[in-house]
């Protein structure tokens with residue numbers, strides 16, 4: 001279990017920072033504008049256009065996954081949500097990242113596609129979005145700020161690495177499943193660390 005909201009406020013107080021998805025610098029406040037690179041979420045609305053509809057765990061707009069993949073992924077995401085009820089886990093597939101890093105698109109989607117409940121904003125947001133760009137065999141992961149305080153960018157990059165070999169073989173369903181298993185293990189370890197500190 002992840003910490004309750006009350007616990008997370010206590011445990012994470014003082015190290016709560018926001019990270020710009022574009023340049024990686026911290027202290028971006030309220031997503032208005034990054035003081036380091038000028039990144040603004042509303043500018044991305046014009047770049048990425050219509051917001052894809054978020055329906056359930058797996059949003060495979062490109063029909064990348066087989067029916068078996070869809071069943072396995074949905075079932076695993078459901079299990080993860082049962083293990084970590086404060087978190088919502090969502091997968092999207094996309095055709096193109098335009099000229100932006102895929103992480104930037106993932107961040108935009110995370111904020112625009114209503115991934116988390118409005119009551120779960122900022123440090124109480126433990127949601128996860130995995131965005132897959134099959135044409136480039138690439139994936140990006142964006143987590144809510146509640147999880148960002150527990151995972152470094154390097155750890156998130158390591159989690160994505162778990163799917164690389166399968167993506168190269170065009171086994172996207174299996175690659176995503178391996179990423180999710182790795183994420184599940186890391187979340188379990190992180191929740192144990194937080195529970196110990198809260199004692």
Ligand SMILES: [Zn+2]
Pocket residue numbers: 020021022023024025034035036037038039
């Ligand atoms: Zn920036």
